[in-house]
Amino acid sequence: SAVISQKPSRDICQRGTSLTIQCQVDSQVTMMFWYRQQPGQSLTLIATANQGSEATYESGFVIDKFPISRPNLTFSTLTVSNMSPEDSSIYLCTIGRSTEAFFGQGTRLTVV
């Protein structure tokens, strides 16, 4: 099973700034997924990141706010841009491999 490393694990950021979250997998994977979990809520898919193509965003999420990079088959980044307190959430990455569904450790973001 794949090991997924995500960082930072937490951060406190000023409104109006941006934060880039990194997700590293110990093996090659075609698809990676980014989720957001707002306080007290379930997980919501932000976007699907395929290597070699632009990310596919879910309704309510736009590239200008959440740009994603996928430079190779083991790495992806999610940037939360121009942050506001409403962006305070846990952000999680995972991979799309049949029976495997492990997550990174998550990034707990607080925007002040």
Next chain:
Amino acid sequence: AQKITQTQPGMFVQEKEAVTLDCTYDTSDPSYGLFWYKQPSSGEMIFLIYQGSYDQQNATEGRYSLNFQKARKSANLVISASQLGDSAMYFCAMRVVGSQGNLIFGKGTKLSVKP
């Protein structure tokens, strides 16, 4: 539309007793997988157990078992011999084979284990 329903916002269980967390799902696809996760207060998502739609037997992993009733479209998680460390949020999720591969989550159940 694909959907996961968890109807128990919160559950209490006495330490050392068994508890069942409910999950029903909705999909018209014949090939899918069902997952359960534990999320402690740290926020990480811990994978517990997986059941494929064509699996003949219910999945088991240590103290966790999945009561899979395909006709009823239910995939309940059973935790035996509850421990204080089991107190956490539990999420049921589904992945449809042939879709883009993302997981669809239920709203979760908060389990509290009492000493």
